[in-house]
Amino acid sequence: MATAVLGIEGMTCEHCVKRVTEGLASVTGAGTIKVSLERKQAQVTYDKAETLQHLKAKVVELGYKLVSG
Numbered sequence: 001m002a003t004a005v006l007g008i009e010g011m012t013c014e015h016c017v018k019r020v021t022e023g024l025a026s027v028t029g030a031g032t033i034k035v036s037l038e039r040k041q042a043q044v045t046y047d048k049a050e051t052l053q054h055l056k057a058k059v060v061e062l063g064y065k066l067v068s069g
């Protein structure tokens with residue numbers, strides 16, 4: 001598994017954290033997901049490059065802004 005850190009803007013509370021965590025975890029090929037409200041980021045593990053693209057797309061699909069990663 002590879003690891004990446006996605007910078008995410010727009011998360012305001014623990015509900016957002018839960019939403020992003022569950023959304024990212026639902027992506028096929030995703031491994032461990034750790035979302036931090038304070039750091040405005042998600043640390044993710046994934047199996048292949050294509051999965052990382054799907055993880056990034058999921059952040060946007062959920063209505064948050066992907067600022068790095």
Ligand SMILES: [Cu+2]
Nearest residue numbers: 012013015016
């Ligand atoms: Cu929220």
